[in-house]
Amino acid sequence: MKKGYIWKRLLRSFLSVFIIMIIVFIMLYSLVPRDNIFFEDATYKKLGGKPDDKREYVMRTWEKLGYLDYETLNDFCAAKYEQGSAEMEAAMENGSKEYYEFIDTFEKKGYTVEYLQLSKKPYAFKDVPLVQRLAKWVSHLLVIDTPWSVQDPNNPDLKRYIKLGTTPTGGLALIGSGTTHKYLIYTDTRFPFLHQNIITLNLGTSYPKFEGMQVLDVIFQSQGTEVKREVTFETGVTQESAINFGSLTYKPTLDRLDQAKFVDHYANYTTNKEQSSMIGTSFIMGIFALILAYGIGLPAGLAMAKNKDGIVDKIGMFYIIFIIAVPSLAYIYLFRYLGTRLFNLPSAFPIKGAGDVRSWILPIISLSLPSISSLMLWTRRYVVDQTNSDYVKFAKAKGLNQKEIFWNHIFKNAIIPIVHGIPSSLAGTITGAIITEAIYSVGGMGKMLPDSIKQYNNTMVVALTFMFATISVLSVLMGDIVLTWVDPRISLSEKEGRS
Amino acid sequence: MEEKKVILSAKDVEVRFRVRENYLTAIRGVSLDIYDGETFAIVGESGSGKSVFTKTFTGMIDSNGAITGGSIMFEGKDLTKLTTDKDWEGIRGAKISTIFQDPMTSLNPIRTIGSQISEVIEKHQGIPHEEAKAQAIELMEKVGIKDAANRFDEYPFQYSGGMRQRIVIAIALSCHPKILICDEPTTALDVTIQAQIIKLIKDLQKELKFTTIYITHDLGVVANVADRVGVMYAGQIIEYGTAEDVFYNPQHPYTWALLSSLPQLGVKGEDLYFITGTPPSLFNKIQGDAFAPRNPHALKIDFIKEPPMFKVSDTHYAKTWLLDPRAPKLDKPEAIQDLHGKIKRMTDKGGAFHVE
Ligand SMILES: Nc1ncnc2c1ncn2[C@@H]1O[C@H](COP(=O)(O)OP(=O)(O)O)[C@@H](O)[C@H]1O
Numbered sequence: 001m002k003k004g005y006i007w008k009r010l011l012r013s014f015l016s017v018f019i020i021m022i023i024v025f026i027m028l029y030s031l032v033p034r035d036n037i038f039f040e041d042a043t044y045k046k047l048g049g050k051p052d053d054k055r056e057y058v059m060r061t062w063e064k065l066g067y068l069d070y071e072t073l074n075d076f077c078a079a080k081y082e083q084g085s086a087e088m089e090a091a092m093e094n095g096s097k098e099y100y101e102f103i104d105t106f107e108k109k110g111y112t113v114e115y116l117q118l119s120k121k122p123y124a125f126k127d128v129p130l131v132q133r134l135a136k137w138v139s140h141l142l143v144i145d146t147p148w149s150v151q152d153p154n155n156p157d158l159k160r161y162i163k164l165g166t167t168p169t170g171g172l173a174l175i176g177s178g179t180t181h182k183y184l185i186y187t188d189t190r191f192p193f194l195h196q197n198i199i200t201l202n203l204g205t206s207y208p209k210f211e212g213m214q215v216l217d218v219i220f221q222s223q224g225t226e227v228k229r230e231v232t233f234e235t236g237v238t239q240e241s242a243i244n245f246g247s248l249t250y251k252p253t254l255d256r257l258d259q260a261k262f263v264d265h266y267a268n269y270t271t272n273k274e275q276s277s278m279i280g281t282s283f284i285m286g287i288f289a290l291i292l293a294y295g296i297g298l299p300a301g302l303a304m305a306k307n308k309d310g311i312v313d314k315i316g317m318f319y320i321i322f323i324i325a326v327p328s329l330a331y332i333y334l335f336r337y338l339g340t341r342l343f344n345l346p347s348a349f350p351i352k353g354a355g356d357v358r359s360w361i362l363p364i365i366s367l368s369l370p371s372i373s374s375l376m377l378w379t380r381r382y383v384v385d386q387t388n389s390d391y392v393k394f395a396k397a398k399g400l401n402q403k404e405i406f407w408n409h410i411f412k413n414a415i416i417p418i419v420h421g422i423p424s425s426l427a428g429t430i431t432g433a434i435i436t437e438a439i440y441s442v443g444g445m446g447k448m449l450p451d452s453i454k455q456y457n458n459t460m461v462v463a464l465t466f467m468f469a470t471i472s473v474l475s476v477l478m479g480d481i482v483l484t485w486v487d488p489r490i491s492l493s494e495k496e497g498r499s
Numbered sequence: 500m501e502e503k504k505v506i507l508s509a510k511d512v513e514v515r516f517r518v519r520e521n522y523l524t525a526i527r528g529v530s531l532d533i534y535d536g537e538t539f540a541i542v543g544e545s546g547s548g549k550s551v552f553t554k555t556f557t558g559m560i561d562s563n564g565a566i567t568g569g570s571i572m573f574e575g576k577d578l579t580k581l582t583t584d585k586d587w588e589g590i591r592g593a594k595i596s597t598i599f600q601d602p603m604t605s606l607n608p609i610r611t612i613g614s615q616i617s618e619v620i621e622k623h624q625g626i627p628h629e630e631a632k633a634q635a636i637e638l639m640e641k642v643g644i645k646d647a648a649n650r651f652d653e654y655p656f657q658y659s660g661g662m663r664q665r666i667v668i669a670i671a672l673s674c675h676p677k678i679l680i681c682d683e684p685t686t687a688l689d690v691t692i693q694a695q696i697i698k699l700i701k702d703l704q705k706e707l708k709f710t711t712i713y714i715t716h717d718l719g720v721v722a723n724v725a726d727r728v729g730v731m732y733a734g735q736i737i738e739y740g741t742a743e744d745v746f747y748n749p750q751h752p753y754t755w756a757l758l759s760s761l762p763q764l765g766v767k768g769e770d771l772y773f774i775t776g777t778p779p780s781l782f783n784k785i786q787g788d789a790f791a792p793r794n795p796h797a798l799k800i801d802f803i804k805e806p807p808m809f810k811v812s813d814t815h816y817a818k819t820w821l822l823d824p825r826a827p828k829l830d831k832p833e834a835i836q837d838l839h840g841k842i843k844r845m846t847d848k849g850g851a852f853h854v855e
C-alpha cells in the first residue's frame with residue numbers, strides 16, 4: 001500500500017465533498033426562496049402587525065445567515081455620533097444631511113436602497129454572491145484558538161498566555177488566556193477522556209430552531225435534564241451545579257453570580273445532561289444494531305449456504321422474504337407489540353429513558369432486523385458463489401474435507417466483500433434511523449435532516465450534508481484500506497502489483 | 500509384450516445426473532483397465548463424458564449425480580462404494596490426484612502459493628508445518644519454479660498461468676500419487692507453455708513412476724505422450740488400444756472422423772473432413788449405436804441394436820458392427836490414410852506437438 005496513494009485519495013475525497021457542498025449551496029441559497037426560512041419562525045409571526053420591525057427582523061436574519069449585507073441609517077449615524085446624543089437625534093431625521101449621505105454612499109457602492117413602510121427610513125442591502133458565501137463558509141470552517149482570539153476593547157488588560165494546569169475537577173489541562181476556550185486540552189472522566197478545544201469545526205449557527213446555537217453543539221450536546229453534582233469552583237465556592245468545566249469560554253461582561261464562581265472572564269459554559277447527544281444516541285443504537293446484525297446475520301448466512309436448499313436455508317429465506325416483502329413500518333410495529341406484550345419492554349424510549357437498558361432493546365432490535373436480513377442474503381450468496389468456484393473443486397481434489405475447505409478456503413474469500421462494507425455500515429449509524437427513531441420517540445439524528453429541510457434550517461442542512469458526505473467518503477476509503485488487509489490482490493496503488 | 504499389472508479396473512460404470520425432473524445418463528456402461536505406470540489418453544469431443552468418467556475415480560461427481568451401476572476396483576477397494584469425505588481419505592488427493600484445466604482459477608486467490616502446497620502435505624502425511632514447508636519448497640523446485648524459497652509466500656496473482664499450472668502439478672504430486680488424472684491440463688495455456696507443461700508431466704512421470712490418465716482434445720499431444728488411447732463418444736468408450744492401434748489402424752467410423760477432422764492432417768487443397776450433426780441427447784434411451792445418425796457408413800442394424808466390443812487384436816478393441824464378419828468392407832477416408840507417416844513427421848518436428 002502506498003502512502004502517496006492514500007493522500008491522493010484523501011485529496012480526491014475532499015474535492016468530491018467540496019463539489020457536493022457547492023451543489024448544496026446552490027440548491028439551498030438560490031433555488032429555495034429566501035422568504036421561506038421564516039415559515040417556522042415564531043418571532044417573525046409575532047411581528048405580524050408591525051411592518052417596520054418585521055422588515056428589520058427579516059433583513060437582520062438574512063444578514064446573519066449570510067444572504068446579504070444589510071445597512072441601516074442608524075448604524076451609519078452611530079459610527080459618527082454618540083448613541084443618544086443630540087447630533088444623533090438630528091441625523092436620524094428623514095431629510096437630514098446624513099440621510100442623503102447614507103443613500104448616496106450605498107447607492108454608489110451598488111446597494112439597493114429601500115424605505116421602511118411606516119417610518120420611511122432608508123436601509124440598504126446587497127446580496128452576497130454564492131461563491132463568496134461558499135468561500136466564507138469554507139474559510140471559517142476550521143477555527144483555531146490562539147491567545148489572540150479574544151479582542152475585547154472593554155478588557156484591555158486581558159493576559160495572553162498558554163500554560164499547564166488542572167481543571168477544578170482535577171484533570172490535567174492546557175489552560176489559555178486570551179483564547180476563546182479556557183481549557184485548550186483537558187482530561188476528565190467522560191469518553192473519550194482526552195478532549196481538545198484548540199481546533200473547532202464551525203459549521204454555522206442553527207436557525208430558526210435552536211436559534212443562535214452552533215449546529216455542532218445542537219448535534220453533539222447531551223440532552224435531557226441537567227445532572228447536578230457538588231462542585232468547588234476556583235473561587236472556593238462550593239455548590240450544586242451541572243457545569244461542564246471543559247466548555248468554559250470567554251464572557252465579555254460578568255454578572256455578580258459569575259464573579260462569585262469564576263476568577264477570570266471565562267464564565268460561559270454548557271451543562272452536563274443525563275442523556276447522550278443526538279449523534280451519540282444514534283451512534284450507540286446503531287453500533288449495537290450492527291453488532292447484532294453481524295453477530296446473527298453472518299453466521300445465519302453461513303449456515304444457510306452450508307445447508308443450501310435444506311431446512312435451515314428455507315427458514316432463513318422465509319425471514320429474508322418476510323423482511324423484504326413486509327413494509328418496515330409493519331414489522332417494526334409487530335416486533336414492538338411482541339416485545340411489549342411478551343417481555344414487558346417499554347414501547348417508547350422516553351418512558352424509562354436512556355438510563356435504562358430496557359429502553360434500548362426494542363429500538364435496537366427493530367433497527368437490526370433489515371440489516372440481519374440483508375447480511376444473511378449477501379453472506380449466503382457470496383459463500384454459494386465461492387463454493388462453485390474452481391479452486392474449491394481443486395481443494396476437494398486435493399483431498400481436503402468439507403470443513404477444511406469451508407474454513408480455510410471459502411470463508412475468507414466470501415467475507416471479503418462483507419468486510420469491505422463494515423466501515424460504511426459504521427458510518428451509516430451516525431445518520432440515524434428515521435423510522436425506528438420516530439416510532440420509539442428516540443432523540444437521535446434520524447429526524448434532523450428531514451426536520452431541518454422542513455424548517456428551512458439551511459445552516460443545519462449544509463452542516464449535516466457536509467458531515468455525512470465527509471464521513472461517507474472517508475468510510476469508503478477506510479473500506480478500501482480494510483480490504484487490503486484481507487485481500488492480498490488489492491494493493492491500493494494506481495498500478496497493479498507484479499504479475 | 501510382458502503381462503502388465505492392472506492398477507485400476509472399471510466395470511460397466513454408469514453415471515446418471517438429475518436435471519430438474521429428468522435423468523441424464525452421462526456414462527453408459529464403461530469398462531476399462533488401467534495398467535500400472537502407463538499413460539492412458541482419453542479423447543473425444545466435448546460432452547462425451549471424459550471428465551465425468553474420470554471423476555468417478557475420486558468421488559468428485561457433482562452432487563446432482565451418482566454412480567448408478569458398475570464397479571471401480573482400486574487396491575482391492577470398490578471406489579463406487581465410497582461416499583463420505585472420511586471414506587475417501589487417503590485416496591482422493593493422496594493416491595489418486597487430479598489436475599484441472601484452468602490454472603488461473605484452480606488456486607485460491609487469497610492464500611499464499613506455499614500454504615496451498617504445504618496444506619496438502621500436512622493433511623496427508625501428518626507432519627509438522629516446518630517439515631511440510633521444506634517439502635513444499637523442494638516440490639516447487641522440482642516443477643521448475645526458480646527461487647522457490649522466496650516465492651513460497653507469494654500469491655497466485657503474482658504467478659503467470661504456466662507457473663500456476665506447475666504449482667497445481669506440485670500440489671497434485673505432493674503425496675506421491677499412484678494415479679494422476681490430467682483433465683485437459685493445458686487447454687487454457689498458450690502453445691509454448693503447453694509444450695513445457697506436457698514435457699514436465701512426462702519427466703515427472705518417469706522419475707516418480709505414477710500412472711497418468713490424460714484427457715485431451717489434442718490428438719497431437721496424445722500421439723506424443725500416450726501409451727494407450729481410449730475414444731469416448733456419448734458416454735461410452737467406443738474404441739481403445741495402443742496409440743499405434745488407434746492411430747494407424749482405427750476401426751470405428753467415429754475414430755476415423757475424429758482423426759480426419761484434425762486440421763493438422765488436412766492435405767493442402769483438400770476439404771477438411773468434418774463430423775456432421777450433433778451427439779445424441781443423453782436424456783433419452785439410445786437405440787442401437789449412438790453414432791449411427793451421424794455416420795455416413797451406418798448399416799441397418801446400427802439403428803436397432805447396440806454393437807458389442809469386438810476384439811481387433813490382443814490390445815485393440817472397437818465397438819462397431821463393421822467388425823462383424825457379415826459387414827461389408829469399407830475403405831477408410833482419404834485423410835487418415837498413411838497417418839503413421841503424417842504423425843511421425845509432426846511429432847518429430849520437436850518434442851511436443853505444435854498447433855500452427
Ligand atoms: N452436474 C451435471 N449435471 C448434469 N449433467 C452433467 C453434469 N456434469 C456433466 N454433465 C453432463 O455429462 C456429460 C459429460 O460431461 P463431461 O464429462 O464434462 O464431458 P467432457 O467429455 O467434455 O469432459 C455432458 O453431457 C454434460 O452435460
Ligand code: SF4
Nearest residue numbers: 788791794801819820
Ligand atoms: S456400429 Fe454401425 S453405426 Fe456404429 S459406428 Fe459401427 S458402423 Fe457406424
Ligand SMILES: [Mg+2]
Nearest residue numbers: 549550551682
Ligand atoms: Mg471435460
